[in-house]
Amino acid sequence: MTVTVQFWSYFKDHTQCAATSLKLPDGATLADAHTAVIAQFPVLGDMRHSTLKAVGVDYQPDEFPLNDGDEISLFPPVQGG
């Protein structure tokens, strides 16, 4: 399957791009996608445990099963207000 990953806030600075695409095996989870992103952008590894993850417009847990075409977002803790 192919999924897209969007980066927000200073994650964009670290990756020097706003988005990337990943090819993952069927049955891959959100955690698998996160691991693949860190392999591509090792700088994000230091922030692995504080990274917030969403699919579409909803937060999802690591075990969330991905589907072809899913839009993942990875970002640091939010800071509105």
Place this chain on the structure above:
Amino acid sequence: MKTQLTLTPGPIDELALIAEREMSDGMGAALVFNGVVRAQEDEVTIVAIDYEAFDDMACHQFELIFEEIDRQWPIESARVVHRVGVVPVNEPSLWVEIIAPHRAEAFEACQFLINAMKERVPIWKRPVGETSSTSSQAV
């Protein structure tokens, strides 16, 4: 509960917002909160904060927060305006209005909304210093 959410790059026009207020005669509390950009962030002097939002997700997460408020308190309406882009020091970046029968539920709902926003709504800020357009690190 009536709700209204605005993410805007322009200044918050509080007088216009108050002029648009709808409040039935059973309501006894109209609570307004302004979140204003401070000149100090983490002990560093700044001139502004540059806000970035993941708009679609921010709107969805605010909707979920509104639904939680509606389940917990008898609120007649909740209106939220959050600025995006550069907001100078001393200007509001956040405006919240809660209309409720009594002050207790208005204060509780407002506090809940802002706390939940700071945990879940994907909006980020970057301090803008006097000598640079934006810093490279988020606050």
